[in-house]
Amino acid sequence: MISNTYIILLNHHGISDTAECIQSLLTLSSDNYRIVVVDNSQSEEEWNRLLDFARSQSLNYISFNQGNDRNYQQQIVVFIKALENKGFAHGNNLGLKFAMSQKDAGYFWLLNNDTVVRPDSLTELVKYHSKHPETILGSKLLYYHCPDKIQAVGGSFNKNLYICTHIGEGLLKDTPKEHLKKIDYPLGASMFVSRDFIDHVGFLSEDFFLYYEELDWCERGIDEKFVPDWCETSIVYHKEGKSIGSSYKNEKSFFSEMQLFKSRKKFIKKYYSLDFKFYFSSLLLIANRIRKGRFKLALEWIKITFNDVK
Structure with missing residues (x-):
């Protein structure tokens, strides 16, 4: 066959x-x-x-x-x-x-x-x-x-x-x-x-x-x-980016950015650990979003970083 x-x-x-x-x-x-x-x-x-x-x-x-x-x-x-x-x-x-x-x-x-x-x-x-x-x-x-x-x-x-x-x-x-x-x-x-x-x-x-x-x-x-x-x-x-609500040369959509951060935490927890490196790098990523003026997203990322994710 x-x-x-x-x-x-x-x-x-x-x-x-x-x-x-x-x-x-x-x-x-x-x-x-x-x-x-x-x-x-x-x-x-x-x-x-x-x-x-x-x-x-x-x-x-x-x-x-x-x-x-x-x-x-x-x-x-x-x-x-x-x-x-x-x-x-x-x-x-x-x-x-x-x-x-x-x-x-x-x-x-x-x-x-x-x-x-x-x-x-x-x-x-x-x-x-x-x-x-x-x-x-x-x-x-x-x-x-x-x-x-x-x-x-x-x-x-x-x-x-x-x-x-x-x-x-x-x-x-x-x-x-x-x-x-x-x-x-x-x-x-x-x-x-x-x-x-x-x-x-x-x-x-x-x-x-x-x-x-x-x-x-x-x-x-x-x-x-x-x-x-x-x-x-x-x-x-x-x-x-089009299939996830983002577009060429534009920022990722709010939805896709939220899913990105949630999935990142799940992956790290599964294969590594939620250690100092995780929190330090997460805060760097959050600071970058604040620098870009994406304050609502940064706030949601802080919640994801320090709370349980389903």
Whole structure:
């Protein structure tokens, strides 16, 4: 049986981006893929707009509400309506669990809906992974609005300050891989894993509503001898921030900043400890928000730092 890649997209009030992403995926040079779109929007109107788009494109698709899935190997695109929005990890897990139930699924590509892919981006991921089966892979992410520059090739986690940074951010797109440091995790905008990875590591942790779920996945993967890496020839263009309520060249939205700080604390508590480094670095981050005049956010971050987080 041919091993297909199941591409998981999460839609949350982003129909125009989702539509553009799907259209780019339909130009992939590989035929061995299926697209699974999970709609996290709490709106029947958004769901109907997704299906209207599918009909307008004459897509070979099927749609159903969460929990009513069956075996749909003949459809190129599957739309799943989530019963409620429980975050990035939960939404992607709905798609992953459906995909894992399909006998032809060998790979899984988690892709932000605010991305556009090159036709060979999937082929390059599969090719690289076949040579390095122990990896959890990312792509080279380029700015959609500035495609000659890298948004990131992955992330780095500073264990002294407990802060994440993007590797390669702002560099020219042709910067050689050997000139960049190794990544600690691929960005959630493009993550590629095998069935073997999920069999050993499991699904994304739903303890994280937004942010740090990919870093948590990699930490658990490392425990199972998997290695974070990225494929230099898999190119994805990312409209950074649109899927979480932020926008290109603008501050993150208040909501996403709140989730970032909550998830950071949960991650540090899980893998390290809420020690002096945590409180010191948290206060530095809070001071930076005060410097930018974001006083309401700084106050909420203080509450998160010194109180329990659910």
